[in-house]
Amino acid sequence: MRSGAPSKPAEGSRESFIPPAAASSDERRPSSLAAAAAPGGTTIVAKQRRSTFENMKRTIAKGPKLLGHRIKHFLRDDLYIDVSYKKAPPKMVTRELAALEVLSVYHRWLRGVQAMLSIAVFLLSLLSFGKSAVLVNCTIFVVSQAAILVICKVYHVKAQLSGVTNLLFEGRNIFTSPHFFHMVVEVVLWNIQTPPIVFSGTQFFELLNYFIFLRLYSVVVYLNNAVYVYRTFCRAMSAISDLPLSTSFLIRTGLIHHKARVVVTVVVWVWLTVGCLFARTQHLSLGDALWFSFQSLATLGYGDITPSTLSGRAVVFIAWIASYVIMAFLIISMYSLLQASDRSHNMQTLMECHELAHRLRGRSARVIQLAWHFHKARKVGPHVPSLKQRLYTLVLSWLLTHMIAALRRTRQQLKDAERSLHETNIHPLTGLSEYQYHAYLQLTHKAARQLQRIKDVDRVYLALRDRDVLASSLSRRDIESIIVLPGDLLETTDSAPPAITASSGGMAAAEVAQWRDLVAQLEKKCARLMEVLEAMGAVAKTHPPSMSVSQM
Incomplete structure (x- = not known):
């Protein structure tokens, strides 16, 4: 190589x-x-x-993906409902859920912008007087149109969110949204204002700016989105329970669970609003206007400050309506605070019953003592009773009568207290209290159990009648003592004593007594056996119906 x-x-x-x-x-x-x-x-x-945007996108998509995975397994494993996306692949569904979550965050942000614009417009409306009225009205008009654009975008987002349950899912827009009418109402409300330039009817058009405070509803809507709608868990629970998380839900829960906070906030807000509006209309100082606002809301009317213009009278009319609403709400809140709950009412009634029962025992003993003394005083001796003895008897009779009347009143008070303890809540449909309803159910269940026991005894008695000699010798009462539990008592259907089977030659009295003792021992053993079977059946995994424990 x-x-x-x-x-x-x-x-x-x-x-x-x-x-x-x-x-x-x-x-x-x-x-x-x-x-x-x-x-x-x-x-x-x-x-x-990864970049920050990719991490945020992955985090937003991970929540809906896990939620959909859990819901799918819950429906398939626990409810035995097969969930399959036939028209949309899993990635597409996950992408759609992630887009909906992003839209939910965007919707919350838009509502916050709208709430901020409503506060800004309201503050600007308080400055619309004198030479600056034209400039302020133009600014209010521009800000209102910007808010209308925000409202249109909000309802476009709501159309995207409602597209999941909308029949026109592919063509979802503002006009196919179920919230189109609400959008029209909000747009009309945000257009109610004094025009920037008025040629005629100045006094009438200036009144329109006093209705700008109605736009502050946007703050409540934003609070609803920030507290409930923004949270994925709240929206999931709303979909499961079919309870919409609307603004009215926020108001109701706030009035019920946060009375003090809501009362203080509403009263202070109305007081400041009426004071600022009245100061603008009557050209007064803020201190005098707030004093007049307090007089109007408290319905005092001292008369030291009176409205002299049409706009001032309109503000007084608004204050009059607000005062009645606040007074009614305060009365209802105080009534609900002073009204005791069922548990506290039952506890107080229970202590009252204990005191009345103790007083009843003492007065009963006092009646017995006075009756005995009166009986002894009325005994006629061999001599005529003296004047002192007659007066003593008269006083005892008066005391005895008074004590008997007091005893009757105490007994009646105890019965009334017991009745009020049991009948705290009356159902409007049945007309029964919860205690009476449970007592009625217990009686019905007991009657049904007795009827089922009687049927079981009859069935066993008929089945054993044609069997062997030992089984056929049992009477119906013997079968009742074997089958029926010790706590269940049946009505005696057969008043005759149990028949004793005698032989042809007869039985001696000693043998009869011995047989009765044996039968009694057998009944005790059978009852003990039934208790053991009941205890075993209560802890068993399956509890099949048997003749010993009949189930309806």
Whole structure:
């Protein structure tokens, strides 16, 4: 072998060589792998770092993918529902879910921008007076049109999100969205304002700026998106329970679970809003306007400050409506705070029942003592009773009558307390309380069990009647004592005593007593055996129906 001849690579060598053609083709397409040449001619492939955008995209796509994987296995393994995507491949479904998650984040951001614009427009409307009114109205108009564009984009995103359940999935847009009417209402509301240039009817058009505060609904909508709709878990639970996470859901839950926070926020917000609007309309200082706002919302009406313009009267009308709403809400909140729950009501009633029962025992003993003293005082002796003894008897009779009346009142109070303890909640359909309903179910179940036991006894008695001599000698009562559990009592259907089988020559009294003792011992053993079988059946994996334990 010549030393200058090139040596062939050994078969099975694990060194990887990338040909030039492959390397050039890899250079044309983007790849996350970087190639580096070693001194010996070997190419080392290194893995590049992903960019921040790729990591964020992968993170967003991973959540819906895992969620869909879990839901698919839950439906297939637990609910035995086969889930297969026939029209869309798995990668396409994952890509669609990732796009929906990105749209959800985008929707939340747009609602935040809309809420910020609504606050800015409201603050600008407070500055619309005097020579700066035209400039401020033009600014409000421009900001309102920008907000309308944001609203259109919001409902375009909502059309994409609702396309999953929309029949026109491929052609989903704003006009095919089920939220089109809501978009029209919001656009109309954001166009209600004083025009920048007014030629006639200035006093009427200036009133339109006082309705700009209605645009602050965007803050509540943004809070709903930030608290519930933005979270994947909340949206998944909403889809499972078929409960929409609407703005009304946020308001209801806030009014129920966060009463103090909502009351303080709403009262302060309405007080400041009415004060600022009234200061603008009447050209008053902010302190006087806030004092008038307090008078209007508290329905005091001292009369030291009165509206003199049409716009001021419109603000007073708004304050009048808001005062009634706030008062009604405060009354309902105070009533719900003062109203005791069922558990606290039952605890208080239980302690009251204990005290009444203790008082009832004491008054009963007092009635017995007074009755005995009265009986002794009325005993007629050989001589005529004196005046002192007559007065003593009269006082005892009065005390006894008074104590009997008090005893009756205490007994009636105890019965009323027990009734209120049991009947805290009355169902509107059945008219029964929870206690009465459970008692009715227990009685029904007991009657059904007794009926089933009677059927079991009859079936066994008929089956054993034509069998061997020992089995046929058992009476129906004997079968009842064997089959029926000790806690289950049946109505006596046969009042006759159990028949005793006698031989042709008769049986002696001693033998009869002995046989009765043996039968009693046998019944005890059978009852103990039934208890053991019941205990074994309760812990067994399967509990097949038997004649000893009948199931309805």
